[in-house]
Amino acid sequence: MISADPTALHFNSHQARLLDRACKHLAVHGGPDTQGTAVLARRWAAALYKKLDATQRAAVDTFVAGFGIALYFQKMKIIESDHTPDQLPALSDLKRDLATLYLASRNQILLNLVQHRSFAFDIDNQSKQVRLVGNFKGGGRVSLPNEKVTDQVELSSHAGVCLGLHTEPPYYCAIKPEAGHSPAPSSLILTARWNILNEPTRILPLPSVVERLNGIEALSLASPSFMYTRSECLTAAPNEKSIPGSILQPDSQSGFAIRFSAYRHSPIPHSSKLVTDAFRSLHTLIGSSRPLEYVLQPDSALLIDNTRTLHGRDTVKDNRRLLIRLFGYCSTATPIVLQPDPLVVRG
Template identity: 45%
Template structure:
């Protein structure tokens, strides 16, 4: 069953050449943050899809219909060389760089190939669609077994420490906006500009875990019995006090089941029933015992993760020069609170 949760799409040389041309055109216009680029990405995606074989289009359809935990794109060579630096440049420099704009544009186009829209939350990443994930804390960029790195950095994506299995926030709803918040991302897509130590992103598919729960435990996870702890880092969206108790699992007739979970941030509400407490313990045990599937990313690959039916995380990074480029995407079923249509900005 686990194999059925993952799929791979490798581009043939002529398809990859067309992909490069499309991504360069989008990047030359400024990438995903530029008004009008989203529509162009949609048009390019439709043209590229016509070049795909039926088996390739079927893979895209499976993800678009919510039947995959993750989809790995490969065989996407970049059009120019990109030497590995001795340490990461400043974030502002990277955000303006030709290579990051190219990779971000490719991410947006790959989202469009499964009919997903790139977007940003107003309360996260300064409202920008493109998020660069790297060690920007000033910690050592080249691994050393003898270096004293001082106090451990805070648990955030930009510090290089391990990230427990989680879906991405917000955690109030998964498909339709509620409590004044847009739903969680339907998907995230990530690629690596640099990954010199071949350090993987770990994926845990959730369908098998849910199927191991009893019917009562599954039902209990749909009750508002779980609270989210405060998180202390630079993302304003996650720097608020815990909101009202929420459920971890929901069923939607369009998107199927949707899980909202963070192994290090959720706790049981003091008002939770005994069944909810037992369900939470069972879920935590199954997640901790699950064998994560590693995906090693480089500039010629991209990983599309279904944020409702897969957890993602990583071990502590050994080489701080690893740099990921990430975009969030909404499926056609998502109903967010829209602030701006182009580029798409929603209320967090």
């Protein structure tokens, strides 16, 4: 049975020290985007799993089996000397910073703890696994030094704009490749390097939402009757055509998988009334549900099932806020592999 609520997993001091050693080892090695790090992450995750108690193992095993919504990891060690700067450093500098690599490596190990492998899409983030989520391009509550009011700000995690509830794209498929595209991420994991104003990340588990759809609505949402607008940060192939897809997809393991964005999806032109009514009903059910809020800090991380949980955030208030994100694939996902190590797949 799918859990309706996220599960908190608190590490004890011995487990936290082991994880700290692992993160330092991987960071010095170069982090998730370096060849050979994936093998090291799996080994450290296996060692950490052996140190878990029965309750912690049950939480991890539930997620591995495909029945978890989210895991909230807490009480991990932090880099004491990593203080919040006066302003957000350049993206190019942050990518090479050892503290960034430390937290990204921890994300990779925690993904491996639930038997998910980290990866990158070839069409996103310059084919790199480590994504820095911060206001680099404007759109936050406070304007950047060189930002103009007339600037068109992209709707992405590299800007400070509000991001409504969504699953991570691309939205072609959830488990197996379709039409030459790999599945959407099975999971994503977020941690914070700097979040001094305690700005929350919001998530909305979808099992209770889907259960309230009637049969006709569920069938309509499972039909290829929907389009989505491509994110500005995703690279399109030459002459690539938009392909209608479904929002809801049956899954033999967990019952269903969903691909949805509150601000990108819409029914295809001239859709039937059944389709538009189902889409409106889904929007209404999501809008009437109360998301859960998690304030991420360097000692915590949030692992989200991307097939059954939406996530989002408000407009960024503090332009120094910086999260670090990795995508994960579960063992049953079958992407189109372009590079095995570090793993890069076709988007």
